[in-house]
Amino acid sequence: MQKYSGFGLFKHALSHHENWQRVWRNPTPKKQYDVIIVGGGGHGLATAYYLAKEHGITNVAVLEKGYLGGGNTARNTTIVRSNYLWDEAAHLYEHAMKLWEGLSQDLNYNVMFSQRGVLNLGHTLQDMRDIERRVNANRLNGIDGEVLDAKQVQEIVPMMDCSENARFPVMGASWQPRGGVARHDAVAWGYARAADALGVDLIQQCEVVDFVMEDGAAVGVRTRQHGTIGAGRIGCVTAGNSGVMAKLAGFELPLESHPLQALVSEPIKPILDTVVMSNHVHGYVSQSDKGDLVIGAGIDGYLGYGQRGSYSTIEHTVQAIVEMFPVFSRVRMNRQWGGIVDTCPDACPIISATPVENLFFNCGWGTGGFKATPGSGNVFAATLAKGEAHPLAKPFSMFRFHDGSLIDEHGAAGVAH
Amino acid sequence: MFDIYCPHCQEHREEEEFHASGEAHIARPLDPDNCTDKEWAEYIYFRKNPRGIHHELWVHAAGCRKFFNITRDTQTYEIKETYKVGQQPTVTE
Numbered sequence: 001m002q003k004y005s006g007f008g009l010f011k012h013a014l015s016h017h018e019n020w021q022r023v024w025r026n027p028t029p030k031k032q033y034d035v036i037i038v039g040g041g042g043h044g045l046a047t048a049y050y051l052a053k054e055h056g057i058t059n060v061a062v063l064e065k066g067y068l069g070g071g072n073t074a075r076n077t078t079i080v081r082s083n084y085l086w087d088e089a090a091h092l093y094e095h096a097m098k099l100w101e102g103l104s105q106d107l108n109y110n111v112m113f114s115q116r117g118v119l120n121l122g123h124t125l126q127d128m129r130d131i132e133r134r135v136n137a138n139r140l141n142g143i144d145g146e147v148l149d150a151k152q153v154q155e156i157v158p159m160m161d162c163s164e165n166a167r168f169p170v171m172g173a174s175w176q177p178r179g180g181v182a183r184h185d186a187v188a189w190g191y192a193r194a195a196d197a198l199g200v201d202l203i204q205q206c207e208v209v210d211f212v213m214e215d216g217a218a219v220g221v222r223t224r225q226h227g228t229i230g231a232g233r234i235g236c237v238t239a240g241n242s243g244v245m246a247k248l249a250g251f252e253l254p255l256e257s258h259p260l261q262a263l264v265s266e267p268i269k270p271i272l273d274t275v276v277m278s279n280h281v282h283g284y285v286s287q288s289d290k291g292d293l294v295i296g297a298g299i300d301g302y303l304g305y306g307q308r309g310s311y312s313t314i315e316h317t318v319q320a321i322v323e324m325f326p327v328f329s330r331v332r333m334n335r336q337w338g339g340i341v342d343t344c345p346d347a348c349p350i351i352s353a354t355p356v357e358n359l360f361f362n363c364g365w366g367t368g369g370f371k372a373t374p375g376s377g378n379v380f381a382a383t384l385a386k387g388e389a390h391p392l393a394k395p396f397s398m399f400r401f402h403d404g405s406l407i408d409e410h411g412a413a414g415v416a417h
Numbered sequence: 418m419f420d421i422y423c424p425h426c427q428e429h430r431e432e433e434e435f436h437a438s439g440e441a442h443i444a445r446p447l448d449p450d451n452c453t454d455k456e457w458a459e460y461i462y463f464r465k466n467p468r469g470i471h472h473e474l475w476v477h478a479a480g481c482r483k484f485f486n487i488t489r490d491t492q493t494y495e496i497k498e499t500y501k502v503g504q505q506p507t508v509t510e
């Protein structure tokens with residue numbers, strides 16, 4: 001792999017940037033792999049990378065039905081934070097946060113991780129009590145966090161309406177300075193390039209349509225384009241499509257797939273240098289380096305695989321943003337899209353063995369898994385390598401729903417993104 | 418935007434009057450005292466979540482406030498039929 005550097009950029013400028021190496025190979029799949037990852041989103045690619053890098057398992061293929069990072073990874077609003085309430089979740093997301101902090105260097109790829117801070121606003125007394133509880137829990141877990149009052153919030157975001165005349169006045173916020181945003185595509189591409197360099201085969205346009213079973217164990221996958229491919233272990237990382245994949249393997253998951261929308265405005269001059277999220281008026285916004293406002297809110301209430309959402313949801317989202325930022329009321333919106341998020345009853349992921357031997361699932365990240373991409377891949381790789389759950393992944397078994405040990409992050413963690 | 422026929426009101430109304438309440442026809446275990454934890458979990462949490470035909474419970478929240486069922490394609494979003502709770506769907510694939 002050619003190393004990216006300032007000097008390299010200069011060198012390639014001399015030949016008009018015409019001799020850059022391809023970012024990854026485009027191999028034809030082998031007949032057998034040690035590990036097959038189904039789903040080439042950020043989580044699947046990160047899993048493949050850490051399998052190769054930390055466990056020396058390089059006979060690995062990532063099978064992606066579309067193009068790499070074209071699922072929720074491409075569609076998300078890129079908010080990264082780790083201020084979750086419960087220990088299990090806090091440890092997992094903080095593990096990811098620490099990996100984010102060195103990720104561009106590790107991958108030799110600029111993922112544009114920008115720790116511009118995340119505000120979770122409180123608009124009611126109960127909001128503020130919950131925020132205080134959560135920030136205290138975070139600090140006990142070694143995660144940065146502060147409780148701010150309305151005046152301090154106003155200082156950080158001068159453009160926001162923090163007055164008492166607002167319909168839902170801002171009473172304060174939790175503030176995680178280490179939170180921020182990252183470039184979604186770059187995360188997928190960076191992991192893909194680094195995994196490829198370590199020998200992982202990235203197979204695009206390759207849809208898994210069934211699992212090959214022998215004596216109740218999965219021994220391979222059937223693909224639409226490349227026939228049957230054998231595998232020692234299989235990791236399924238298919239986000240919104242996970243329910244469909246589980247059905248192929250003969251079991252159900254505690255998941256429902258819903259559309260989640262986002263939208264961006266036309267690019268405007270720098271106006272917002274942090275991330276603002278509000279559970280109560282229900283919307284969140286940040287500004288990308290390109291200048292567009294990146295806006296999102298809640299899922300559509302019904303089950304859907306259509307990668308689009310309803311007008312009423314998008315209308316509520318925009319109402320919330322204008323309520324917080326009246327100054328945005330005349331900004332024009334440029335694009336709107338939807339992804340399919342796999343929501344779990346306790347708003348926590350599933351990183352787990354399954355009723356089928358050799359088949360593991362990493363899903364249920366729902367509306368908030370982008371922030372976990374490095375950590376998720378890291379612990380899932382360890383799980384696949386050893387055949388048993390990484391300590392941080394252990395509480396997230398799908399069987400927690402059988403014994404009642406749910407990790408209820410619903411509402412506990414601000415807006416669920 | 419869905420245009421939904423409420424079988425109680427017997428007219429089409431806009432999506433915003435309704436609220437989706439998830440998978441329909443989930444039967445409560447008949448003998449709850451003798452259910453295993455796994456059976457309870459399947460009843461409460463585990464779902465079919467299909468890509469395609471889905472029978473689902475909706476409530477006419479801002480209308481008659483009654484529950485009813487919809488058969489809908491979760492890929493195309495086409496509504497195939499609506500019917501009252503207690504009735505069986507006619508469209509199954």
Ligand SMILES: Cc1cc2nc3c(=O)[nH]c(=O)nc-3n(C[C@H](O)[C@H](O)[C@H](O)COP(=O)(O)OP(=O)(O)OC[C@H]3O[C@@H](n4cnc5c(N)ncnc54)[C@H](O)[C@@H]3O)c2cc1C
Binds near residue numbers: 041069074
């Ligand atoms: C609008 C929106 C906003 C969001 N905002 C945030 C946010 O601000 N912060 C945050 O942390 N999270 C956010 N999320 C959630 C986040 O995007 C996801 O949790 C995360 O990206 C999931 O990554 P993934 O790699 O598991 O899934 P994906 O990126 O969806 O990858 C799954 C891949 O599997 C492939 N696949 C599926 N079935 C098959 C098959 N049969 N064969 C082969 N390949 C298959 C798909 O094509 C896809 O590429 C948001 C999501 C959406 C939709």
Ligand SMILES: [Zn+2]
Binds near residue numbers: 426
């Ligand atoms: Zn009605």
